[in-house]
Amino acid sequence: MTATLAKENVIGRPIDRIDGRRKVAGAAPYPSDFDLPGQVHAALISSTVAAGRITRIDRSRAEAAPGVLTVLTHDNAPALVDPPQNALGSTMRRPLRDDRILHYGQHIGIVVANTRAEALAAAKLVEIEYAEEDPVLDLDDPRAAVEDNPFGMASSRGDVPAALAAADVTVDGTYTIGAEANSPMGLFTTVASWQGGRLVVHDTTQAPSFLRIALSVMFEVPEENVRVLIPFLGGGFGAGLRLWSHTVLTTLAARVLDRPVKLVLSRPQMFHSVGHRAASRQRVQLGADRDGRLTALDHDAIAANGMGDNLPSPIVAVTPATYACANVATHERRAHLNIPYTGFMRAPGAVEAHFAIESALDELADQTGVDPVELRLRNYAEVHPESGKPWSSKALRECLEVGAQRFGWAGRDPAPRSTHDGDQLVGQGMAGASFEFYALPCTVRLAVDRRGNATVRTAGTDIGTGTYTITAQITAELLGIDVENVRVVIGDTDQPPAPQSGGSGLAGALAAAIQNAAGELAEQLARLDGRPGESFASLLDRHGLDELAVTGYSDLAGAATHSDVAPAGAFAAAYAEVGVDEELGVVRVRRLVSVIDGGRVFNAKTARSQAIGGAVMGIGMALLEELAYDPNSGRVANGTFGDYLVPVNLDVPDLDITFVGEPDTFNPTGGKGLGEIGIVSIAPAIANAVHHATGRRIRDLPITLDKML
Amino acid sequence: MSSATTARSTQVTVELRVNGRTYPVRLDSTTTLLDALRDDLHLTGTKKGCDQGACGACTVLRDGKRIVSCLTLAAQCDGSEITTIEGISEDGHPHPLQEAFVRHDALQCGYCTTGQVMSAVALLREGRAGSDDEIREFMSGNLCRCAAYPNIVAAIREVAES
Numbered sequence: 001m002t003a004t005l006a007k008e009n010v011i012g013r014p015i016d017r018i019d020g021r022r023k024v025a026g027a028a029p030y031p032s033d034f035d036l037p038g039q040v041h042a043a044l045i046s047s048t049v050a051a052g053r054i055t056r057i058d059r060s061r062a063e064a065a066p067g068v069l070t071v072l073t074h075d076n077a078p079a080l081v082d083p084p085q086n087a088l089g090s091t092m093r094r095p096l097r098d099d100r101i102l103h104y105g106q107h108i109g110i111v112v113a114n115t116r117a118e119a120l121a122a123a124k125l126v127e128i129e130y131a132e133e134d135p136v137l138d139l140d141d142p143r144a145a146v147e148d149n150p151f152g153m154a155s156s157r158g159d160v161p162a163a164l165a166a167a168d169v170t171v172d173g174t175y176t177i178g179a180e181a182n183s184p185m186g187l188f189t190t191v192a193s194w195q196g197g198r199l200v201v202h203d204t205t206q207a208p209s210f211l212r213i214a215l216s217v218m219f220e221v222p223e224e225n226v227r228v229l230i231p232f233l234g235g236g237f238g239a240g241l242r243l244w245s246h247t248v249l250t251t252l253a254a255r256v257l258d259r260p261v262k263l264v265l266s267r268p269q270m271f272h273s274v275g276h277r278a279a280s281r282q283r284v285q286l287g288a289d290r291d292g293r294l295t296a297l298d299h300d301a302i303a304a305n306g307m308g309d310n311l312p313s314p315i316v317a318v319t320p321a322t323y324a325c326a327n328v329a330t331h332e333r334r335a336h337l338n339i340p341y342t343g344f345m346r347a348p349g350a351v352e353a354h355f356a357i358e359s360a361l362d363e364l365a366d367q368t369g370v371d372p373v374e375l376r377l378r379n380y381a382e383v384h385p386e387s388g389k390p391w392s393s394k395a396l397r398e399c400l401e402v403g404a405q406r407f408g409w410a411g412r413d414p415a416p417r418s419t420h421d422g423d424q425l426v427g428q429g430m431a432g433a434s435f436e437f438y439a440l441p442c443t444v445r446l447a448v449d450r451r452g453n454a455t456v457r458t459a460g461t462d463i464g465t466g467t468y469t470i471t472a473q474i475t476a477e478l479l480g481i482d483v484e485n486v487r488v489v490i491g492d493t494d495q496p497p498a499p500q501s502g503g504s505g506l507a508g509a510l511a512a513a514i515q516n517a518a519g520e521l522a523e524q525l526a527r528l529d530g531r532p533g534e535s536f537a538s539l540l541d542r543h544g545l546d547e548l549a550v551t552g553y554s555d556l557a558g559a560a561t562h563s564d565v566a567p568a569g570a571f572a573a574a575y576a577e578v579g580v581d582e583e584l585g586v587v588r589v590r591r592l593v594s595v596i597d598g599g600r601v602f603n604a605k606t607a608r609s610q611a612i613g614g615a616v617m618g619i620g621m622a623l624l625e626e627l628a629y630d631p632n633s634g635r636v637a638n639g640t641f642g643d644y645l646v647p648v649n650l651d652v653p654d655l656d657i658t659f660v661g662e663p664d665t666f667n668p669t670g671g672k673g674l675g676e677i678g679i680v681s682i683a684p685a686i687a688n689a690v691h692h693a694t695g696r697r698i699r700d701l702p703i704t705l706d707k708m709l
Numbered sequence: 710m711s712s713a714t715t716a717r718s719t720q721v722t723v724e725l726r727v728n729g730r731t732y733p734v735r736l737d738s739t740t741t742l743l744d745a746l747r748d749d750l751h752l753t754g755t756k757k758g759c760d761q762g763a764c765g766a767c768t769v770l771r772d773g774k775r776i777v778s779c780l781t782l783a784a785q786c787d788g789s790e791i792t793t794i795e796g797i798s799e800d801g802h803p804h805p806l807q808e809a810f811v812r813h814d815a816l817q818c819g820y821c822t823t824g825q826v827m828s829a830v831a832l833l834r835e836g837r838a839g840s841d842d843e844i845r846e847f848m849s850g851n852l853c854r855c856a857a858y859p860n861i862v863a864a865i866r867e868v869a870e871s
Contacts, residue, residue: 016811016812016814017811017814017816019819020810020811020814020816020819021803021807021811022819023816023819023822024794024803024807024810024811024816024819024822024823024826025754025794025795025798025803025807026752026753026754026755026756026793026794026795026823027754028819029753030756030820032756032757033747033753035751116748117737117739182854183854184818184820184854185756185758185764185766185818185820185821185852185853185854185855186756186758186818186820187757187758232818232819233818234756234818234819234820235817235818235820235854235855236818237854264757266760267758267759267760267761267763267764463818464816464817464818464819464855465817466817605814606814606817608814609814609817609855609857609860610817612856612857612858612859612860613817613855613856613857615856616856616858617854617856640759640761640763641758641759641761641763641764641852642761642763646852646854647856647858648849648850648852648858649844649845649846649848649849649851649853649858649861649862650842650845650846650849652845652856652858652859654859655859
């Protein structure tokens with residue numbers, strides 16, 4: 001970039017999100033708010049058993065019901081092509097492929113009628129008989145097919161068995177985490193419309209570019225004839241990262257009828273149609289010397305996976321990079337169950353791994369008598385433990401130290417059960433967190449005009465993290481204009497392709513692509529013979545140009561392969577204080593300190609909101625959330641907001657959020673993704689605080705009161 | 710509406726008075742106020758989050774009191790004064806709570822936000838914004854999965870104190 005264009009201190013400023021006014025006015029259109037001329041309505045037919053085959057389908061009563069236009073099931077629907085793999089691993093088994101039932105709630109048909117009420121009523125009239133089989137629902141079920149190392153994430157350095165045998169102190173713990181539902185507030189919706197040979201889909205997706213490719217393949221139309229629109233999402237937390245069957249079925253129905261079709265999932269359907277955090281079990285073995293210095297770390301993880309599904313569950317991916325330890329081995333397995341498809345949920349893998357590792361470290365601190373914070377500093381990975389390269393940025397030490405100071409950790413009596421407050425036992429716990437660097441290629445189109453305005457266009461979307469706003473800020477700073485003069489056009493695959501909003505990968509990749517575009521723009525402007533300090537508006541005007549547009553591109557992961565630094569993700573530390581009612585077993589978080597190294601923060605206000613969101617979802621994970629399956633039918637037994645408990649306002653204590661660290665030296669804009677790191681250390685900090693309060697080590701999330709009695 | 714079988718449905722005519730305007734509508738007697746607002750009146754600022762009265766996304770005011778419009782039949786609202794998010798600005802200016810929500814970043818994805826704002830409008834009238842804990846308790850019927858909760862409390866507190 002040339003210095004003449006840069007406008008200082010726009011990036012990072014805590015400006016109000018630029019889409020905020022539309023959202024508080026109810027004027028931001030979510031997929032369910034779109035209605036198209038001639039639109040008709042769909043309802044899904046869902047399996048009422050978890051395993052088996054469909055032996056008979058009778059559509060006749062439904063087809064004869066008022067207003068019904070079509071009923072599609074596996075035996076009468078046009079065949080589709082299988083969806084392709086993408087950068088997130090597998091997509092799903094295509095719907096209506098055959099008569100097999102793999103999980104309760106599987107979408108086995110779709111009814112379309114003139115009104116939503118007619119479609120819902122008719123869906124109940126489809127008669128289905130099953131040859132039911134006994135479902136496999138539990139990780140421990142010996143019938144479950146278990147795959148070893150399906151994605152090659154197992155790793156080994158040094159000699160773990162020898163190091164464990166020789167260790168002064170060992171910890172061996174098994175940690176389980178219940179399945180969790182992402183539960184975004186927005187009901188996932190598809191409005192599909194075929195316009196000539198062109199497909200236009202409003203769909204609740206975090207990955208519009210991937211969805212475009214998938215629909216193009218499945219419906220055999222060129223990619224440029226598929227347009228996915230998602231300007232506002234209604235939350236995702238990973239639920240919108242996969243291709244889901246309701247999207248495919250709605251698109252199929254629209255093609256069959258040649259009319260726009262709208263489908264809005266119900267809340268109960270959300271619990272079995274858009275993925276969840278897989279139930280998991282981990283065993284962590286630590287070996288250490290008497291001073292708490294790690295000599296061995298063995299991490300074995302098994303996670304649930306849908307039957308016939310192929311989704312990576314990257315629990316052990318982060319483990320080798322967390323701490324300096326010469327001997328580290330990781331093992332990854334997955335068990336195929338008759339459960340609704342799993343998916344990605346905030347910090348997938350990393351948050352599960354940290355619950356196990358950071359709990360085990362607390363147990364090691366207990367055994368060695370080394371303070372938990374000091375223990376983590378003694379095992380601090382000053383360089384990347386695998387590659388030996390220096391980190392592109394790492395302020396985990398500062399996270400730990402600043403957090404300890406803000407929390408008042410120094411005054412803590414390490415003895416469990418040492419603090420009371422009325423009838424409550426009070427405990428304090430902490431945990432660290434490391435997140436993996438992640439990026440995919442990103443393309444933007446950047447245009448400036450003679451009125452002094454800029455427009456940034458990319459297919460990626462804003463799931464509530466603040467993508468609209470930081471895009472405007474980064475562009476404004478690089479071009480030397482005000483944020484108000486930047487227009488952001490996103491959530492539309494007619495714009496250049498972008499990564500999904502997920503994996504904390506979009507902000508960094510997008511920022512780098514905008515910077516690349518701004519550099520290209522500066523070069524083009526320089527060729528126009530600009531005068532010192534002249535604005536681009538004046539320059540364009542002088543040359544009679546209405547607009548100048550360039551394309552920017554970033555491929556950070558590609559650049560990482562030949563970098564002499566180890567590209568870092570975000571780091572964090574959390575400190576929690578809990579109160580435990582010993583008679584009732586109720587655990588409440590009294591206060592929480594979260595310190596995050598996210599590199600250069602693009603917007604201090606929206607970044608803080610991300611940290612808050614992660615912390616609160618972490619409270620839910622630690623204390624409230626677990627999907628329950630009926631052991632006989634495989635039905636999700638708590639699939640409503642009355643039964644599946646997410647944190648409410650009163651569950652959230654005073655939160656103390658701080659950002660530390662320096663701009664990252666690998667990402668050209670200095671930023672690291674922030675969406676996920678905020679949850680990673682919360683559940684172990686709370687579990688460790690529960691141990692400090694009560695002397696009881698709960699290795700099974702969520703920590704509900706039945707586990708405390 | 711979800712369990713309505715059209716064959717047994719009964720059409721009714723209702724005068725819905727929403728945001729000071731009167732809308733004569735003919736709809737199925739089982740139609741919820743939420744669906745009537747969104748589908749018949751095209752006031753889509755009110756959101757459907759669960760359709761079971763458990764999330765608060767569809768909160769509107771009925772005669773000044775907050776209700777979940779998904780558990781209220783439209784036919785029950787004949788003669789009532791309904792206020793939705795589209796009806797709380799004054800002379801084209803956003804309501805002070807809308808301004809405060811933006812300033813405090815009391816929203817992320819924004820889907821629950823209109824319900825939060827409507828609930829907060831009622832909360833102030835109820836006199837339930839006396840302390841942060843009181844705000845937390847009396848806003849706990851409005852779920853926010855993005856968890857803007859601390860910022861929602863800050864926004865409401867600021868307006869309550871002004």
